[in-house]
Amino acid sequence: MDSTKIWLDKIQHTCRQFGQGYIDIIVDQCEISVIPALSGFSPEITWCSLYEGLPEDIYREQAPLLIRIDLAEQQQVLWLYELAREVSLKAPLLVVVSCWPFSDLADWLRRCIDASHEGRPGVFRFWDTRVFPELFTDILDEAGKAQLKRPALFWSWMDRDRRPAMLEGNGAVASKETCQKIDFSDAQFEAFMCLCDAENFLSTQSLPAHIFATKEAAFSACFNAMQAATKKRILFEEERDTWVMEHLCKHQKEEVIH
Known part of the structure; x- marks a missing residue:
């Protein structure tokens, strides 16, 4: 059974119900650099580093990437399926389905990443699917949960048992509202x-x-x-x-x- 195909097929089906023509994925490049592959698409694929503007962005090849997949572009969709299978064991993809313009979504997520611990600056690696669900059940306060849910219609990932998982977002429209810095308590x-x-x-x-x-x-x-x-x-x-x-x-x- 191809659990990756089942998962991504389900996401595409849900997007069609929403009238959503694209999805965004967060790729953790700790195990694989995908930047070289991104130059081979026609039309060009939309992507950016989520470390942009942070000190960590000097290591662009290790930065988490936000990539927008146009579901009408077969080349992009096929690559998505191949990538999801390749990274499934070590750094699984986190999918966010959002109606926000790409630049607004990227900026919001960067601000979520630029967190602090009792006022000390740090990086919040929320895209790690191994711990993503527990962030909402055991770690984040209501304000922190709202920050991550705000731009999303839903988040999706594969759990440890290779089953599709989904978290409903707020689906708020993009606005000039400022994303508040997430400050973790001890x-x-x-x-x-x-x-x-x-x-x-x-x-x-x-x-x-x-x-x-x-x-x-x-x-x-x-x-x-x-x-x-x-x-x-x-x-x-x-x-x-x-x-x-x-x-x-x-x-x-x-x-x-x-």
């Missing part, structure tokens, strides 16, 4: 680090077979365990990983008994 930053710890744990540790029905369930449980470990001030990696593993196995046994 508590939000700590929770974000627990997401990273959970991702690292699952990539380096082997859970007992069949302990979780899905990869998404495993990640959710691991994230919750990391947060519990942090509250107990179990912070050193080896001790933390051991505690989390014991917590996951114990919790799962209790669920089976009940």
Whole structure:
């Protein structure tokens, strides 16, 4: 089963229902540089670096790119499917469907990226699909959620189990409204680090077979365990990983008994 095709076909079908003739994708170039491929389209494909205007843009080949795919251009659509398959395991695409002009959308997303932690400047890598849904359930406050939802009719990605996922946006029309800087509190930053710890744990540790029905369930449980470990001030990696593993196995046994 070609899960990538099923996902992108579903997005195209939804766009047709909206009367939407294009989609935008965010490509994380940490694993693959796509800039050389972007010069081979006729008509030209519309794209930009989301680090433009930030110090990080000196490494353009590693910057996240916003690329607009014209669904009426078969060359662009075929390339989208090929790219989505190529990056699916290491840096999956994040799709945003928006009615905003490209320049307005790019500017808004750049302002979301240009975040801070207790006033200290930093880069908010919200486009990482491994943690994108948890941003809305566990990390961002209502204002932060609204910032990311505002330009989108919807966001879409493939989850850990290779299933299409979708988050409804606000679908607001483009305006001169200023995007407010997202400033993470210490508590939000700590929770974000627990997401990273959970991702690292699952990539380096082997859970007992069949302990979780899905990869998404495993990640959710691991994230919750990391947060519990942090509250107990179990912070050193080896001790933390051991505690989390014991917590996951114990919790799962209790669920089976009940």
